[in-house]
Amino acid sequence: MKRLRSLGRSLQPWWRTLRSPSLHFSLGFLTLGGFLAGIVFWGGFNTALEATNTETFCVSCHEMEDNVYEELKSTIHYSNRSGVRATCPDCHVPHDWTDKIARKMQASKEVWGKIFGTIDTELKFREHRRELAEHEWARLKANDSLECRNCHDYDSMDLTRQASRAAWIHQQYLGTGELTCIDCHKGIAHRLPDMTGVSQGGLE
Ligand code: HEC
Ligand code: HEC
Ligand code: HEC
Ligand code: HEC
Incomplete structure (x- = not known):
């Protein structure tokens, strides 16, 4: 009893603070x-x-005369009878450095020059094009053309309505998982770089 009372007393300040x-x-x-x-x-x-995940943002850097955006405009992914349009982020993932870049861009104009060293002129872009394309091919090969499949689902393809060559080859190589979209469909959105030595799934 005594011990209980002393416990009560020692708890009092704590209890009071909590209720204050x-x-x-x-x-x-x-x-x-x-x-x-x-x-x-x-x-x-x-x-x-x-x-940072909009086409406007991508194009703010990538829209150079006669560059990727201009080229996209003339493809079926920009304009088609169905009105479904693929924008840059539909096929590409944003750079993991975009946030960093955006901040640096505000901080210094010099950084800009350094960052854009690789693609800031048409000529330099053309020189690097093969290398940049290879990054994308490797990425799409590794993820089994995930971005393409977000819109094009093999199971939903009506092969009977495809051109016979397409239907046959899709069944033969896509249905079996032997090859993936990007193996055969390079250059669907932009002009291709020099393709010396690059396999195009037998399409070349
Ligand atoms: C701040 C400017 C800037 C913005 C904004 C930007 N990019 Fe880039 N992008 C670059 C530069 C510079 C390179 C070349 C990188 C190099 O030299 O490796 C590049 C390269 C690429 C490549 C080639 C593959 C690679 O990674 O090397 C793709 C694809 C690409 N950008 C897509 C996009 C998309 C999609 C967006 C919008 C979500 C975007 N970019 C926004 C500057 C930019
Ligand atoms: C945002 C959705 C979307 C994404 C992402 C997309 N496509 Fe398409 N694609 C379309 C639409 C819509 C059409 C036109 C369909 C039509 O009108 O018949 C099309 C058409 C095509 C065609 C037919 C071209 C022709 O001339 O008939 C091919 C091949 C193709 N896409 C391959 C790809 C590949 C490869 C990727 C990935 C790198 C991809 N697509 C990503 C929506 C998409
Ligand atoms: C083994 C190579 C190969 C693979 C893998 C492949 N395709 Fe194709 N695809 C073709 C060929 C060849 C054609 C016919 C093109 C031509 O005749 O110009 C075609 C045509 C198409 C067409 C147009 C169909 C038509 O009737 O005009 C679409 C859309 C398409 N492919 C989308 C895809 C998508 C999306 C993937 C991945 C899910 C894919 N393809 C994987 C080879 C391939
Ligand atoms: C329908 C899918 C698709 C769309 C939409 C698309 N790209 Fe691409 N892009 C690709 C593929 C596939 C490659 C790999 C190279 C090739 O096969 O043409 C590529 C390559 C690139 C490259 C590397 C250089 C080169 O030309 O190969 C850059 C940079 C790039 N894309 C930027 C963009 C930007 C910016 C947009 C929006 C204006 C865009 N892409 C829209 C599919 C797409």
Whole structure:
């Protein structure tokens, strides 16, 4: 009994603090503040992510005269009877360095020159084109042409409505998983670089 009472006494200050309105207020305030800050941060973060995942953003760097965007415009992925349009991020993933780049771009004009050293003129772009294309081929080969398959599903392809050559070859190599879209369909959105030594799945 005595021990119980002393326990009660030793707990009293703690109990009082917990019940004090000022602490209630600050706890509540903190929680609410944190909650609001979270929303603002999350919203800003997503808006930034969305902004860097748009064609407008990609083209702000990649639209050089007679470059990838111009070329895309003349393909079926830009305009077709169905009105389904593939934009840059539909086929490509954003660079993992875009955020960093965006920040650096604001910070210094010199960095700009360095970053764009590889593709800032038509001539340099053409010189690097094969290398850049190879990055994309390797990426699409590794993920089994995931981005293509987001829109084109083999199981939904009505082979009977495809040209006979296409139907046959799709059944033979795509249906069996032997080859993937990018093995045979390079250059569907842009002009191809020098293709010396590159296999195009027998299409060449
Ligand atoms: C800040 C400028 C900038 C923006 C914005 C930008 N890019 Fe790039 N991109 C570059 C540069 C510079 C290269 C060349 C990189 C190199 O030399 O390796 C490049 C290369 C590429 C390549 C070639 C493959 C590779 O990674 O080497 C693809 C594909 C590409 N960009 C797609 C995109 C897409 C899609 C977007 C929009 C989501 C985008 N880019 C936005 C500057 C930019
Ligand atoms: C955003 C959706 C989308 C994505 C992503 C996409 N496509 Fe397409 N693709 C289409 C549409 C829509 C058509 C036109 C269909 C039509 O009108 O018959 C098309 C047409 C084609 C054609 C037929 C070309 C022709 O001349 O008839 C080929 C081949 C093709 N796509 C391959 C690819 C490959 C390879 C990839 C991945 C690198 C890819 N597509 C990514 C939507 C997409
Ligand atoms: C083994 C090579 C090969 C693979 C793998 C392949 N294709 Fe094809 N595809 C062809 C050939 C060949 C044609 C006919 C093109 C031609 O005659 O110019 C064709 C035609 C097409 C067409 C147009 C059909 C038509 O009737 O005009 C579409 C769309 C297409 N392919 C999409 C895809 C997609 C998407 C993938 C991956 C899911 C894929 N292909 C994988 C070889 C291939
Ligand atoms: C329908 C799919 C598709 C769309 C849409 C698309 N690309 Fe590509 N892109 C590819 C493929 C596939 C390659 C690999 C090279 C090739 O086969 O042409 C590539 C290659 C590239 C390269 C490397 C250099 C080169 O030409 O090979 C850059 C840079 C690039 N794309 C940027 C863009 C930008 C920017 C956009 C939007 C304006 C865009 N792409 C839209 C499929 C696409």
